[in-house]
Amino acid sequence: MKLIELSGVSLTYPNAVEPALHDLSLDVKEGATLSILGPSGCGKTTVLRAIAGFEHPQAGEIRIAGRLVCDGKQCVPPEERGVGMVFQDYALFPHLTVTQNIAFGLRRLAPRAAADAVTHILDLVGLAGFEDRYPHELSGGQQQRVAIARALAPKPVVLLLDEPFSNLDPDMRGQMREEVQEILRRTGITAVLVTHDHDEAFAMADRIAVLNRGRLEQVDDPESIYHTPSTPFVANFVGQADFLPGRVENGKIHTEAGVFENVTGHPHGTAVEIMIRPDDVHITPASPGTAQIAGRQFRGSENLYTVLLPSGQYLHSSEASTTVYPIGTSVELTVAATHIVTFVKRR
Ligand code: ADP
DSSP states (O other), X not given: OEEEEEEEEEEOOTTOSSOSXXXXXXXXXXXXXXXXXXXXXXSHHHHHHHHHTSSOOSEEEEEETTEEEEOSSOBOOGGGTTEEEEOTTOOOOTTSOHHHHHHGGGTTSOHHHHHHHHHHHHHHXXXXXOTTOOGGGSOHHHHHHHXXXXXXXXXXXXXXXXXXXXXXXXXXXXXHHHHHHHHHHHHTOEEEEEESOHHHHHHHOSEEEEEETTEEEEEEOHHHHHHSOSSHHHHHHTSOOEEEEEEEETTEEEETTEEEEOTTOOOTTOEEEEEEOGGGEEEEEOTTOSEEEEEEEEOSSEEEEEEEOTTSOEEXXXXXXXXXXXXXXXXXXXXXXXXXEEEEOOO
């Protein structure tokens, strides 16, 4: 079942030249996590705020659990939508304890039921024993868990998370991703997570929607977004990508770095660009070779080489962390693209 559905949603802020969201259609299945991914300013937060009811699109429809909550004219207020929201800065009340922060959204319950709900949710997020602490007495990761507990306590149908890991130290992020993923799995809640970090989207989401200047570029599972991006923008945004020029001749794509299958069936003579990821390219020193090493970035788990082809085209190659060749080494290339992605050449 589709728990969240956006169809043809457009939103322009007052005095803005361009729409922040342009004819956006998306859905999220019950129990799934959708990540909204894109660069700063592309409209990610606006989508989240429109689902929550804090922004009112001028056109299109939004449905939550089958109920129309916004149709461009009328909007159901946020508190009646059954959504829980975790803000980037957590927005905890500094003068309230952990228990009081979480109980804030449970004022409609009888005191006993609210206390039981707080105990249950604190167990779920691993914060039993922290009931009487104030936010400033907690680590960043613990504050985030309180924010999630507070959002989940009223049993929303959807959890919305806006860049939830951006305020954490890099070494805490990996751990918190796993913890939040486990919380989402245990509650089975439908979630929408906004991020500009593709690794975060890959790690957390069942599906990823990539936005570019308010428009949806692609929505797909993480593997398809990485291996078979549908636009050059997506290809570039979710990882290192090179675009190697080629031409379709006799049913194959001929390029400077080899011949590839014409999997999408471009007509004979078409000028294309084939997307090459660094993990598709392997280099071995050879004398004389067909290319030359122009640069190396040591990245801990790999060495990322920049390789110069005779035409002046650059390709990148990912080699083992211990494989070190000097700059200027002449090399032979092996390009084994497991997923052949081509775009008709841009002019
Ligand atoms: P993201 O979350 O991807 O960084 P936003 O959704 O915050 O992007 O913003 C999308 C666009 O809308 C940006 O150009 C931003 O400057 C603009 N914008 C966001 N909020 C407002 C607002 N309240 N008023 C006017 N323009 C806004």
